[in-house]
Amino acid sequence: MSLSIQEQVSLRSYNTLAIDVAARFFVAVQSLEQLQAALAWAEQREIAVLLLGGGSNLVLTADLNALVIHLQLRGIQVLSEDADFAQVEVQAGENWHDFVQWSLAQGLSGLENLSLIPGNVGAAPVQNIGAYGAELKDHLDSVLVLDRYTGQIQRLSNEQCQFAYRDSLFKRESGRRVILSVIFKLPKHAALQLDYGHLRSYLAEQQVQQPTAQDVSRAVCAIRAEKLPDPKQLANAGSFFKNPVISAEHAQQLQENYPNIVSFAQADGQVKLAAGWLIEHAGWKGVRQGDAGVHTKQALVLVNYGGASGQQILELAGQIQADIKQRFAVELEIEPNVITG
Numbered sequence: 001m002s003l004s005i006q007e008q009v010s011l012r013s014y015n016t017l018a019i020d021v022a023a024r025f026f027v028a029v030q031s032l033e034q035l036q037a038a039l040a041w042a043e044q045r046e047i048a049v050l051l052l053g054g055g056s057n058l059v060l061t062a063d064l065n066a067l068v069i070h071l072q073l074r075g076i077q078v079l080s081e082d083a084d085f086a087q088v089e090v091q092a093g094e095n096w097h098d099f100v101q102w103s104l105a106q107g108l109s110g111l112e113n114l115s116l117i118p119g120n121v122g123a124a125p126v127q128n129i130g131a132y133g134a135e136l137k138d139h140l141d142s143v144l145v146l147d148r149y150t151g152q153i154q155r156l157s158n159e160q161c162q163f164a165y166r167d168s169l170f171k172r173e174s175g176r177r178v179i180l181s182v183i184f185k186l187p188k189h190a191a192l193q194l195d196y197g198h199l200r201s202y203l204a205e206q207q208v209q210q211p212t213a214q215d216v217s218r219a220v221c222a223i224r225a226e227k228l229p230d231p232k233q234l235a236n237a238g239s240f241f242k243n244p245v246i247s248a249e250h251a252q253q254l255q256e257n258y259p260n261i262v263s264f265a266q267a268d269g270q271v272k273l274a275a276g277w278l279i280e281h282a283g284w285k286g287v288r289q290g291d292a293g294v295h296t297k298q299a300l301v302l303v304n305y306g307g308a309s310g311q312q313i314l315e316l317a318g319q320i321q322a323d324i325k326q327r328f329a330v331e332l333e334i335e336p337n338v339i340t341g
């Protein structure tokens with residue numbers, strides 16, 4: 001198996017925050033065999049490995065003394081179908097939004113609320129991507145992985161993936177499993193989720209009477225485009241912090257002091273706060289330090305205006321975390337993966 005391993009490759013165009021660090025070694029793999037050969041190459045030389053998909057949830061903070069493996073496995077296959085559902089296997093290197101559009105064009109629904117999320121299919125299970133009241137786990141059947149500890153290929157059920165809010169087994173045991181493909185069970189009869197935020201009112205404003213999954217997808221794209229910067233135009237990694245979950249008592253206290261605070265009661269009695277609201281109300285929205293900034297339209301998104309380093313982005317994030325802790329006694333957790341070299 002011949003591999004084309006390059007040396008000293010800039011990763012700037014491989015991460016949506018456009019951080020300019022170099023990988024000591026870099027290889028693109030298009031098949032399982034190439035992936036296995038690349039992993040073996042690194043193991044023989046005792047070189048660390050970083051697996052890279054769309055690079056949309058990463059903060060790179062230093063040059064990497066590692067082999068960066070860019071996963072480019074492609075293909076979409078309908079495994080089975082009946083009158084109600086289709087089971088579809090998608091290879092890890094497919095672009096997420098393109099796959100969502102493909103599924104809608106086949107008359108399959110379930111993924112419309114997740115339209116326009118940047119990144120590749122293989123990264124989607126890691127943080128259980130979510131938007132507008134839907135999460136990846138809602139329609140995921142199973143995930144095919146290569147376990148680097150055992151060398152085995154395994155199919156993990158939805159339950160085995162231990163999905164939670166922006167969390168999964170893959171995030172908790174980071175580096176152990178390479179996601180090869182994701183298998184979805186997608187309904188042919190749409191059960192639309194319109195209850196989050198402005199979705200229903202947006203559709204009403206557009207005079208869409210009986211929305212289809214395609215209409216919902218178009219609405220989600222339009223709403224996202226208003227607030228979330230397109231990484232091709234303004235580099236960013238989506239939400240930089242998770243929305244924090246706090247106790248009901250703490251939330252009540254905050255509500256007394258800040259009557260307009262945005263919060264969502266959780267099934268377990270705890271309360272999720274909109275971190276974007278906290279950050280905006282602490283005065284950070286639109287703040288810029290060098291080329292690192294807080295987006296002017298969505299305070300939960302940090303942006304790189306051009307030449308910011310990962311350290312500069314993290315420095316800004318650290319100031320925000322300290323300020324939010326001091327003002328509201330709330331800890332903000334960084335959402336993307338921070339890679340330290």
Ligand code: EPU
Binds near residue numbers: 238239243285
């Ligand atoms: N808000 C503010 N100021 C801001 C931003 C938000 O007051 O600057 C308020 C909004 O007015 C709204 C509430 O906070 O009442 C929630 O805002 P929004 O609907 O924009 O969503 P979010 O909670 O900030 C989450 C996800 C996004 C996802 C949106 C829509 C997380 C960490 N983020 O953001 O996901 O697109 O909901 O469903 O859960 C991502 O994970 O990278 C991401 C973009």
